[in-house]
Amino acid sequence: MKTTTRLFALAALLLTTLVHADPPSGYAFLPYDQGLRQAQASGKKIFLYFGRYGCAWCDKTNKESFSDAGLKQLYSANYVLVYVDAESGTRLSLPSGERITEMELGARLNVFATPVFLYLEPDGTTILKVPGFKTVQDFRDFDRYVSGGHYRKMKLLEFLAENPS
């Protein structure tokens, strides 16, 4: 009886953990200011994932897209990975020196839904903002656009029309 109860409790705990929509497991996501410092030191661009505790579409993105081993390798190689909980009171430092909460960063960047994915220059300047669930192929397309520097010359939709997957 005790074993059954323990198994049930463990299953419930695992289920709870699965729906939390924290950053996808196995990725080296960093807090915002730590990621910004690392990007400035390395010159890498930043992939910023705005999630939310209990966010359904973050959960779907984690399960269906970020579980892809190739995508994990691609994004881990090309970006400093940053995760922000859009409702968190955890504090971070902006490049200006201002200290604000993670939720306030979302308000400043007008993150109106979750998930929202931002691609940033190493200094924190926004290159591209894409809201909502995205497939593995979507993420690969965004990477081609950002890593290839095409955002300097054309809009995303123009790029994808000229350079389909």
Add this chain to the structure above:
Amino acid sequence: MRRLATALLGLTLALPLQAEWVFADFEAVSGTPQAKLFPHLESAGRGNLAAGGGQLALVWEDNRDGSPQVYAALRDLGRTGFSAPRRLSTGAEAYEPVVLGLGEGRFLAAFEQDGKVVMRVFSAAAQGPLATLDAAASAQPTLAAGKVGLHAVWGRRDGRFLRLVSAPLTVDGLKPHAGAARAVDTSPAQDEQLYASLVATAGGYALAWEDRRAGHTRLLTATSSDGRKWSEPQPLNEIPRSGTARELGLGRGPGVTRVCLAGDGADTVAAVWMDKRDFLSGYDIYAGVSTDGGAGFGANEKAQDVFGAEKPQWHPAVAVTPHGVVAAWDDPRDDSPDIWLAARAGGKDWSDDFTLDGARGTGSQDNPALLWHGGRLHLAWVHRDEQGGQVRYAQARWE
């Protein structure tokens, strides 16, 4: 024709004029804007304003001394102009101050300093010593003064999570003292309890907070007659029964955050919060109004009008006045954040959104705090433009 015109004029004059909130000119609170000066009006329950003894107190955080610290300014209720900012905090950094009127022009502020909650009494003439509210890792205090005395609720670190605790407070002159702290909810700390908002009622206290123990964020409420033993938590926000994500079995809740309570000191308690049940346009401002001291809040009501529907709303504050409940928030419906308000007068109908000079237009205007006191609605907010940031204040009359 002339008779018709005369009759229409007579009818117009006979109709009662519709009263509305009329704001006076805004006043600067935190001094002249400066580059790299970052004022913030953030706190649990948006409790940055208090009044009593003919004085109004406003508390905020900014970095004028080189690091984030907590400041206060006082204003004679009958005269324009605030005192110079005075620093309340003493540590390396301090955040999220709330303030409470003690009467006779004294105020009690509580805030997070170097990871722990502290408190300090101040008045126009004097400032007491800094006192520890919680020696453990703690944050996000909220204060209320009721018929059974002063009380504080805050988040105390319990393992990985903040867990709400409450304690009675006493003040001897300029020295505050905290009684024994007890958990608001005695069940084990399994996840975060965040950003509580406490108000006094005729029967004791009402409390609301963010609770993550269900695997998503819920807003819960509880009441207490003495601030020591709290009722079983009750859900505040309604969770839609259907929706694409829910039908797919993804996630459990729609996203709610930063609940704020206000009361009339009797049986009316109003709650406002950010709610993403309509997730395509971000957060909306929802409200619940209790007429039984916070025991029940009735059906959720959308406080904002349709003109802000396509934009996300942020940072809601609320006041209960004899002329109805007033909610304030900011949203970027005109491209940059501006302060917006809506009023609920009787029934469940909310007015069209309205704003005021100095709280809209160039730059950004956000993070409002609201207070009803002395026949005036008191509003503070943060203005930011190329010159820097500034805390601003305006008061309104119902006329």
